[in-house]
Amino acid sequence: MRLFTRSRVLGGLVAAGALSVAVAGQQPAQRATLPTSLEKVKDNLYIIGKSSPVDRSQFTGGNVGVFVTDGGVVVVDTKLAGYGPGIIELVKTVTNKPITTIINTHTHGDHTGSNEGFPANVEIVAHENTKTNMMKMDAFKGEKAQFLPKKTYKDKLTLGTGKDRVDLYYFGAGHTNGDTFIVYPALRVLQAGDMFAWKDAPLYDRNNGGSGVEHPKSFAKLVATIKDVDTVIPGHSPVTTFKDLEEYGRYTADLLAATEVAMKAGKSADDAAASIDLSAKYPGYKNERVKAAVAAIYDELAKK
Numbered sequence: 001m002r003l004f005t006r007s008r009v010l011g012g013l014v015a016a017g018a019l020s021v022a023v024a025g026q027q028p029a030q031r032a033t034l035p036t037s038l039e040k041v042k043d044n045l046y047i048i049g050k051s052s053p054v055d056r057s058q059f060t061g062g063n064v065g066v067f068v069t070d071g072g073v074v075v076v077d078t079k080l081a082g083y084g085p086g087i088i089e090l091v092k093t094v095t096n097k098p099i100t101t102i103i104n105t106h107t108h109g110d111h112t113g114s115n116e117g118f119p120a121n122v123e124i125v126a127h128e129n130t131k132t133n134m135m136k137m138d139a140f141k142g143e144k145a146q147f148l149p150k151k152t153y154k155d156k157l158t159l160g161t162g163k164d165r166v167d168l169y170y171f172g173a174g175h176t177n178g179d180t181f182i183v184y185p186a187l188r189v190l191q192a193g194d195m196f197a198w199k200d201a202p203l204y205d206r207n208n209g210g211s212g213v214e215h216p217k218s219f220a221k222l223v224a225t226i227k228d229v230d231t232v233i234p235g236h237s238p239v240t241t242f243k244d245l246e247e248y249g250r251y252t253a254d255l256l257a258a259t260e261v262a263m264k265a266g267k268s269a270d271d272a273a274a275s276i277d278l279s280a281k282y283p284g285y286k287n288e289r290v291k292a293a294v295a296a297i298y299d300e301l302a303k304k
C-alpha cells in the first residue's frame with residue numbers, strides 16, 4: 001500500500017474511528033454545523049466543541065480553544081476543513097479584536113483542517129515535529145504551504161505576558177511525536193490536545209511518530225513540571241479537571257504495562273487486547289479503542 005494511502009487511512013481513523021476514507025481529504029458534502037455559541041471555560045477563555053467523533057453526523061473536529069487577549073485572539077486548533085469562517089464568526093460574538101495567532105496542537109486534519117480559512121497574516125505556531133508532519137499532508141502542499149506553522153519550538157515557548165501569557169510545552173511523544181500542551185497560567189487551565197483526547201485508549205499514530213511507550217513518560221514530565229493548573233481541555237471530550245489528566249497518565253502506563261505482560265506471555269495482539277480490561281480500575285472509561293492501541297504498542301515493541 002502506498003504511504004500516501006496509508007496516511008489517509010490513518011487520518012480517517014483519527015477523525016472518526018471508522019470514517020469512510022474518501023471523506024478524509026475533501027470537504028464533506030454535508031458538514032456538521034458548529035455550535036451556535038462559544039462555551040466559556042473561564043473569563044476570557046472559551047472552547048468550540050462538537051468535538052466527539054462518536055456521532056459522525058455531529059463531528060466538526062477537535063475542541064478549539066479561543067483565548068481573548070489585549071493584543072488579539074489566540075485560536076488553538078482549527079477543526080476539520082471548511083470551518084474557518086464559522087470559527088471567525090463565533091469569535092466575533094465575544095470580541096471585536098482580530099485573530100492574531102493559531103496554535104496547532106498536532107498535525108491531524110481534525111485539528112489543522114481549517115488553517116486555510118484564516119487570513120494569511122495570522123501567525124501559525126506548532127511544535128517543530130508537527131510542522132514536519134504537516135508538510136507531508138496534501139492539505140499543506142503547493143499554495144497551501146502558506147498555512148503551515150511559521151513559528152516552531154523544541155521544548156517550551158511562551159507567547160504574550162502577564163494575564164495574556166500562553167505557555168507551549170513539548171514533553172515527548174505520545175499521540176504523535178509533536179503534541180503541544182498549552183497552559184494559560186493566569187487562568188490555571190491546560191489544553192491537552194489529543195495527548196488526552198477522551199477516556200478510552202489513546203490513538204497512537206505510528207506514521208507520525210506516535211508512541212505508546214513514550215506516552216506515560218511524557219505525562220510524568222508534565223506532572224513534574226506543571227503545578228498550577230486545575231482545569232483541563234481535552235482533545236475530543238468535555239472540559240475536566242487536572243486530576244482527570246493525571247489519572248489518564250496512569251491509565252496510559254497501566255495500558256502499556258498490561259500490553260508488555262501479554263506480549264511476554266506470547267499472546268497475539270488481538271488476544272492481548274481482548275484480555276486487557278482496565279475499566280474496573282478506571283470507572284467511566286471505554287474499551288472501544290483498546291484494540292488499536294494495543295496493536296500499535298505491539299508494533300512499536302516488535303521494532304525495538
Ligand SMILES: [Zn+2]
Pocket residue numbers: 014106108111175194
Ligand atoms: Zn489527533
